[in-house]
Amino acid sequence: MQELEQRPGGVTGPAPAVLAQGVTKRFGGVVALDNVTFSARAGEVTALVGDNGAGKSTLIRCLSGVHSPDEGGLFMNGAPVTFSGPNDARLAGIETVHQNLALADNLDVAANLFLGRELSGGPRSLFRLRKKPMEAKAAELIDEYGIRMPNIKAKVGAMSGGQRQGIAIARAVGWGSEVVLMDEPTAALGVKETGRVLEVVRSLADRGLAVVLISHNIEQVMQVSDFVWVLRGGHMIADLRAENTNTQEVVHYITTGVGLGA
Incomplete structure (x- = not known):
């Protein structure tokens, strides 16, 4: 996986607000997530992108308590957590804004x-x-x-x-x-309303929340995100600092699995 900053093993400073470490999730013979690690920090917008079927929804459902990982674990502020359902996740401080x-x-x-x-x-x-x-x-x-x-x-x-x-x-x-998971928050919105919603997304992070943004609109992702994580075929293939990448490179990761320089 392409890493532009050290995650999460040798990281310095505060632990991530939420961390999925080595998470695998299977549905019968289908491996939806394969040894996936993902983290989001307080005060940052962390985007999760990937094509349809990449595993984004499955990862979000693990973080929000809908699914339990088959392997790996979840952590909040460095402490291990287990959720038996969405209410457990809410009580722990994870809220989800669903697309519907x-x-x-x-x-x-x-x-x-x-x-x-x-x-x-x-x-x-x-x-x-x-x-x-x-x-x-x-x-x-x-x-x-x-x-x-x-x-x-x-x-x-x-x-x-x-x-x-x-x-x-x-x-x-x-x-x-503490953590807000936002699933396609600008879907079906006009230009003006999209701008207003993106302002709110950024303001939540500026107030100290960890915001996880799931979106297919990479240009919007680049407007508000601090980090961009790319899922492809159930594998986490890139963890990019937004200021060090661009829309073209993120799209290239999504479609080919490698960066522009590869």
């Missing part, structure tokens, strides 16, 4: 942000939601992360793709998460 966003179109912004975490009024009013505190917290999150939202009381189903993506991002980062 998993929003409830018939609910407003606050209700979506608190979905599954609703505030209630106490023992005597167990099923009475505390809507005002939820709305206040929702407005605070939307403002904090620079997400443009005209009305937090509006139904999510009536909002634009960029606004919906912003809600999903705010929900992921609003609960003390």
